[in-house]
Amino acid sequence: MAAGRYFQNDKRTPSYVMASIAIFVALCLLGMWMLSAPSGDEIASNVKTIPVDEGDVAQKKKEGEPQQFEESAGNVEQEISPKLEENPQSEYEGEKSEENKQTDVQQLEEKDEREGGPSEVKEEPEADPSNDKYTTDAQGGDEIEKKDEGLLQKEDKGSAFDESSGVQSEIQIENKEIPNDKWQTQANESEEEKEKIGDEEFGSEKQLRNENVPTNQEDLENESNQWVLCGFDGAVDYIPCLDNKEAIAKLTSRSHYEHRERHCPSRPPTCVVPYPENYHKPVPWPKSRNEIWYSNVPHPGLVTYKKDQNWVKKAGDKLIFPGSGTQFTHGALHYIQFLEQAVSDLMWGKHTRTILDVGCGVASFGGFLFEKEVLPMSFAPKDEHEAQIQLALERGIPAISAVMGTKRLVFPSNVYDAIHCARCRVPWHIEGGKLLLELNRVLRPGGYFIWSATPVYRKDEENVGIWKEMSALTKAMCWDMVAKTMDSSVGIGVAVFRKPTTNFCYENRKESSPPLCDSDDKPDAAWYVPMTACIHKLPEGEDPRGKEWPQEWPLRLTTAPTWLGNERGLYGRPAAADFRSDTEHWQRVVTKSYRNELGIDWSSVRNVMDMKAVYGGFAAALASLPLWVMNVVPYDEPDTLPIIFDRGLFGIYHDWCESFSSYPRTYDLLHVDHLFDKVKKRCSVKVVVAEMDRLLRPEGWMILRESVPNMEEVETLLKALHWDVKMTYSINGEGLLAVQKTKWRPSATS
Known part of the structure; x- marks a missing residue:
């Protein structure tokens, strides 16, 4: 008182x-x-989220004052910033009170105790606006430049990414070295396998590719300003590794489809692929499943060749796909339902999620599997059945150009839930069953091989003989025939076989033919590795991957595979925790930034590629949209592709110093996340940018996340290609680039 x-x-x-x-x-x-x-040790800056007045910004730049950003910039910063579930908030949300900071630290410590180890990041320092660069044209109008070169400190002195300050960011954790004994790469496994069998082809080509790496800044500048049009015949549909006429001409044999396999030029081309005359923006999905523009794929050969089989028809300026074919004259959906009735345990879309369609034709079977929540990977060779795969991709159906020849398929072992072959005419039974044994390698234990070819139901001498051979081979492989039935309404039959789940049958066979593979034969080695006519034993003991069927879809999408255990993951924590953190990170990035901040019309996006997929979190975050993602695991990166398959997604191994096995103009969006540090050690950045331009459709998008020097090098090359830069954003040496491809092509004389 x-x-x-x-x-x-x-x-x-x-x-x-x-x-x-x-x-x-x-x-x-x-x-x-x-x-x-x-x-x-901390960054002495406080950033407030207030609207930007452009005139005021210009005046502040002139006076040397730090720039403040709109709230939308905070969302973009959040997606560049690390993949840590501990700190999902943007750095642009304003100052935190000391009490809140202490609460955050306490929560982190409690989380560390639950996950069995300390977190790499104790506190996320606030961003310094003097280190930021942000430009945007996300609304699609004229480009708005808000760049100030003085705002970007390329040396990152005192930045949140400065290791000397004792602070680590997720980006650095992402790029940390990993235990070699846990995370193999295709470069390791495949090279070891090829050395064992004496295959020298790969090594010589890799050595030649190294000669293409620019040695100085002058070389880089000369490269970036010169783009020329591919002027040879067939350039409009050019696939460098499949159209290498010089290499194909030197082949001593074609009896095993060697001429349909990959033969990459030792010096990858960097010319720009021309467009077909009167190219149209692709018909959107799902309408594209039934019709596409003829001018986009102007190949009348397949229409003529298959005119009696109801695959595809030309009607005016469109190609029409009736949804039927040789094996399913009542339509693909009728055929899919017939298969499920034949084997009720298939459980399309729940138990059976990923399926490999061999010799797919125009991929109508795969296209209608989407209605059952099944994700198909279709493939067929680039052969006399002109442009089958190109037609499939133009329709919006996943597909690659590949052949059952002399090399293994570029997938891990034990990953596909089912494999389908409808009248694919592959001689599975010859040469010790080598080709069927390759399917056995990639088929998941307990998975199904669905065969509806003519030997199943026709009674002429040739087909009866093939059926006997196949019956003997599948029995020797310990496959159980779970169904053999006829669809009387169309007069075709199907045989369904199931791969065993244990090694009991293998070890108790009276005859060891086909033989078991040697114990040092690496079943996951797939990059240019020759096929072998042997059976790989199933996982057992300390190798648990493949022993358990994944959970039913969609739960498997976000559930860490049990075989990950507590081994160290890619970002330094237990692998299962890494998986969960990666999933949550990409869900935030896609939801808050990619889908809302970049100006992309996602209704026009159907075919997507993640050029460095890691755990597949980016694809998982897009799973609710009517699109599909080709998850690419570079051959020299940690082999995480089995994880991607286990979560009900699919993908492929690849070397980005070579061309991808797809036709030009087959993807709507490319996603690139820290790809170039390794790639540029073996080939020029221009080689990869030329491949991006080849794969992407006109008006398609690319989202790139890289270090600022890599981002700027790619941006320079893309600007020379007249791509429209919609957004650049950088902070502390890490950047985001969003660009849209235009219809520009170099002149024929440039």
Whole structure:
């Protein structure tokens, strides 16, 4: 009460009381300043989210004041910033009170105890606006430049990514070295396998590719400013590794389809592929499943060749796909339902999620499997059946150009839930069953091989003989025939075989033919590795991958495979925790930034490629949209592709110093996340950019996340190709680039 009286009447307040109060207040203010001030290891900046006035920004740049950003910039920063579930909030949400910071640290420590180890990041320092660059044209109007080169400190002094400060970001954790004994790569496994069998082809080509790496800045600048049009016959549909006429001409044999396999040029081409005359923007999905523009794929050969089989027809300026074919004259959906009735355990879309369609034709079977929540990977060779795969991709159906020849398919072992072959005419039974044994390698234990070819139901001498051979081979491989039935309405039959789930049958066969593979034969080695006519034993003991069937879809999409265990993951924590963190990170990035901040019309996006997929989190975050993602695991990156398959997605191994096995203009969106550091050591960045331009459709998008030097090098090359830069954003040496391809092509004389 006495204190109350003092404050009511200042004239009566004794001077010693006022002095005491002043000292007390000063001490409080000093204490608060000391607690809130950043330490020597932290970044001394506070960023507030206020709207940007462009005139004010220009004046502040002139005066050297730090720029402040719109709230939307905070969302983009969040997606560049690390993949840590511990700190999902944007750095642009304003200052945190000391009490909240202490609560965050306490939550991190409690989380560390649950996950069995300390987190790599203790506290996320606030961003320094003097280190930021942000430009955007996400609304699709004229490009708005907000760049100020002085805002970007390329050396990252005192940045949140500075290891000397004791602070690590997720980007650095992502790029940390990993235990070699846990995470193999295709470069390791395949090279070891090829050395064992004496195959030298791969090594010589890799050595030649290394000669293409520019050695100095002048070479880079000369490269970036020169793009020329591919001027040879067939350039409009050019696939460099499948159209290498010089290499094909030197082949000593074609009896095993060697001429349909990959033969990449030792010096990858960087010319720009021309467009077909009168190229149209592709028909959107799902309408594209039934019709596409003829001018986009102007190949009348297949229409003529298959005119009696109801695969594809030309009607005016469109190609029409009736949804039927040789084996399913009542339509693909009728055929799919017939298969499910034949084997009820298939459980399309729940138990059976990923399926490999061999010799797919125009892929109508795969196209209608989407209605059952099944994800098909279709493939067929680039052969006299002109442009089958190109037609499939133009329709919006996943497909690659490949052949059952002399090399293994570029997939891991034990990953496909089912494999389908409808009248694919592959001689599975010859040469010890080598080709069927390759399917056995990639088929998941307990998975199904669905064969509806003529030997199943026709009774002429040739087909009966093939059926006997196949019956003997599948029995020797320990496959159980779970169904053999006829669809009387169309007069075709199907035989369904199931791969065993244990090694019991293999070890108790009376005859060891086909033989078991040697114990040092690596079943996951697939990059240019020759096929072998042997059976790989199933996982057992300390190798649990493939022993358990994944959970039913869609639960498997976000569930870490049990075989990951507590081994160290790619970002330094237990692999299962890494998987969960990666999944949550990409869900935030896609939802808050990619789908809302970049200006992409996602209704026009159907075919997507993630050029460095890691755990497949990007694809998982897009699973609710009517699109599909080709997850690419580079051959020299950690082999995470089995994880991607286990979560009900699919993908492929690839070397980005070579061309991808797909036709030009077959993807709507490319996603690139820290790909170039390794690639540019073996080939030029221009080689990869030329391949991106070949794969992407006009008006398609690319989203790139790289270090700033890599991002700027790619951006320079893309600007020379007249791609439209919609957004660039960088902070502390890490950047985001969003670009849209235009219809520009170099002149024929340039």
